[in-house]
């Protein structure tokens with residue numbers, strides 16, 4: 509297991525908030541913004557959801573105290589969505605209030621499709637009162653075109669992603685190229701319907717497409733990538749004057765996050781095998 513933890517560390521700042529703050533400072537010095545995420549998901553116990561909410565509030569305070577160019581990203585099932593939707597909403601509200609007071613932006617990560625509708629409803633409900641909120645939308649889900657329209661019409665802010673969860677073919681587009689086409693289509697819609705939005709991808713073709721199209725539209729475009737992935741590209745984009753943001757996770761619950769990263773790229777599996785068998 510030791511090698512696996514070492515392997516996971518390339519994508520994770522460490523176990524503590526202090527580790528994440530240090531990583532965010534390093535990124536800020538390089539001209540890159542930060543999104544801090546406390547790892548953990550699928551919580552079924554109220555006390556744990558409360559503890560996680562408190563940790564997320566600590567992130568908001570740390571961003572202010574360290575004067576970071578950073579936002580927070582939260583996962584609804586970490587703060588109560590599996591227990592009940594109202595509990596989750598009230599926990600999100602606590603963060604919304606604390607973040608709004610400090611002018612800090614909060615993103616809601618999108619998890620598996622079982623939670624999509626509740627997550628969007630929570631987001632739209634928060635958006636009525638707080639504007640410092642954005643939400644991830646997954647290009648691989650067939651429903652996403654409708655969701656993008658719904659959120660754009662409410663003045664919401666979208667982070668477009670390909671989608672990290674395995675979904676049934678009845679509800680999702682399968683295959684890399686199909687998902688990339690859907691991403692491009694949704695991005696085209698965002699250019700026409702929003703003041704600004706984020707694309708979260710390491711796919712150069714999509715990033716380049718966004719940069720080129722934005723030369724005409726002049727929207728507030730944020731390019732988000734994961735910590736430990738394509739560092740040279742991030743630096744190159746910053747030099748071109750683009751807004752680049754690094755997603756920085758920390759905490760002890762690194763396992764599900766790491767397995768999602770591994771499954772995204774065959775080469776990662778090869779690297780693990782190499783470190784085990786020394787090949």
Ligand SMILES: Cc1cc2nc3c(=O)[nH]c(=O)nc-3n(C[C@H](O)[C@H](O)[C@H](O)COP(=O)(O)OP(=O)(O)OC[C@H]3O[C@@H](n4cnc5c(N)ncnc54)[C@H](O)[C@@H]3O)c2cc1C
Pocket residue numbers: 616617618619644646669670671672673684708709710711712732733734736737738754755772773
């Ligand atoms: C900031 C951020 C937030 C996210 N939030 C969510 C969320 O809320 N919900 C969700 O479902 N998903 C989320 N994701 C994950 C996302 O859905 C994808 O699973 C993930 O980003 C991989 O897809 P990709 O767009 O990078 O494209 P891929 O098709 O995986 O990769 C495209 C290309 O990028 C390059 N590349 C990819 N990885 C590497 C690497 N390690 N090193 C070098 N090159 C590489 C390769 O050239 C590859 O061909 C998020 C991703 C990011 C970056």
